Amino acid sequence: MEPTAKALSRTYGDRVYPDPWEKVLDYRRVREYAAEHPTAGRVRVGRALDLPAERVRGWLEDVVPDPVRGINTAIDRSWLDPDPDGEMAAALVDLLAHVLAGGSIPADNYVPAVTPGERVSAAEIRAAFERVGVETRTRNADTPGRATEVVPTCDGTVLGRCLVAMGAPTGAKTSLDHLPAVVWDVPRPVRRSFARTYVRHRGLDYADKSTTRVQVERPSSFIAELREVLDDVIDERVTTADAGLTISAAAARELGVE
Structure with a gap:
């Protein structure tokens, strides 16, 4: 949606x-x-x-x-009812992938925050926010014991609420039992980008294995739908295992996440 x-x-x-x-x-x-x-x-x-x-x-x-104020801001930003085949819908779905896999939306203020990882740099996350027209800042970069986060500097509350309206959860994400339906509403290349971003955030490599493990602390229904998306956008093998997915080396290369 x-x-x-x-x-x-x-x-x-x-x-x-x-x-x-x-x-x-x-x-x-x-x-x-x-x-x-x-x-x-x-x-x-x-x-x-x-x-x-x-x-x-x-x-x-x-x-x-x-x-009303939020709706007016979202209209000005072109975030409401974007054309599923258009650039803004693609940008919002890309940002949604970053938030679902590597970020959060606090229930008290709705400002989305995304944490960089080994495969996903702060620059890439900033670019995802900027693609929807929002500038960012980095938070907690020098705070011991706190994860570095990229957060928007303006209209973040409205943006977060738009992402929630698309299906993102607030607070803890472990209860999210389905992928947002919007992932299936956009063109296949956008869905492939969503899958690639998700795997790049959540994928784990093993020194003694060529496969990539996607650890997902979600209900089995969410994991099954994530696999459906991967099966839709790549031809190589993806298997479901306890609390996650295993992506073969060939599948990782095909998706571009080696």
Whole structure:
């Protein structure tokens, strides 16, 4: 699923609206009514739309609800409803691979962070963020005991929420039991790039073996779907094992992760 305004809005909590998308719709109704009736006050608007006058008051005074603000930012960034065959969809899926395999999205602020590894450099991760139009900084590079992370410097919360709307989890990823459906919505070359990025983050080499082990602490359903993606984009052998996959040397060469 590509990020949509409705899915993005539902990443925001709200004390009044069980479904934050309804808040977005009510805000739009208020703004449209006010535009058509410029002299109407909060009481008249509230009565006309069956909404509390105090709620209407803020929206008439240019208070923008958080989900509306997020949607507006995502629209400006071209992150919502991208063409599945277009460059932005490819860039978002590539970044999604980095986050799923080598990063995280904290539930408290939604700012995505990705950790470099042996095969994946900080420069490559920065390039993935920049591909969706976001600049980055490096965090914890000089902090002992903390992993170095690449994080966005602007609109990171909205970007993270868009990735969650695409199927990325917040917090611990070990409970993620399915690959995001968007991986199957994009063209095969983009899916191949997703698989390559994932394996490059998670792949382990052994001194006495020519195979690559992909260690994945996920439910078996997730591992099975990851194998389906690999089987779709390469011809060489990939096998499923406990808590991960084993990629033959030929498959690693074909995928470009030797």
